[in-house]
Amino acid sequence: MESISDIEQMAEAAWDAGHNRLAQRLLQRGADLGSDGCMLNLGYAYDVGLGTRTDKVMAMRWYKRAYRRGHASAASNIAVLYREQGRDRMVFAWYLRAAELGDGGAMLELAKLLLAGRGVRRSPSEALGYLRGALSTKFICEESWEEAEELMQQLAPKIVHE
Secondary structure, three states: OOOHHHHHHHHHHHHHOOOHHHHHHHHHHHHHOOOHHHHHHHHHHHHHOOOOOOOHHHHHHHHHHHHHOOOHHHHHHHHHHHHHOOOHHHHHHHHHHHHHOOOHHHHHHHHHHHHHOOOOOOOHHHHHHHHHHHHHOOOOOHHHHHHHHHHHHHHHHHHHHO
16 A cells, blocks of 8 residues: 555656646545645646646635645635635735745735735735745745845835835
């Protein structure tokens, strides 16, 4: 009998080799056995149609399961699904959940929503707080960190003078 770890590794290898249908079946098997990583990746497979047809409802279902197991990136992916639907309040709420789990990219997205007043009342000072959080976490990609730093440099002098 294969372990969850074996299934995760086989799914990753299949995905890397471009065998998306096989990867999707392995992810399904791993998710059914309780692998939160497989749940997250299975959500992504349904989200973008890798190895299966695109199914946003199934993507949401698997992302929520992964989120309940503590995956910040699942919360961010849920926010993106809500953004696709134009549901700005839900976008903000789910990025907030991701940020609470330490996701620096989500903190950057919250700052941008607060600056634009999308889904929430406009608040440059709150945005600045999320930018500080994004720049102080290790859970942020380089591109998002650079964007947060640039926004911080633009915003900080304006906040001081208000």
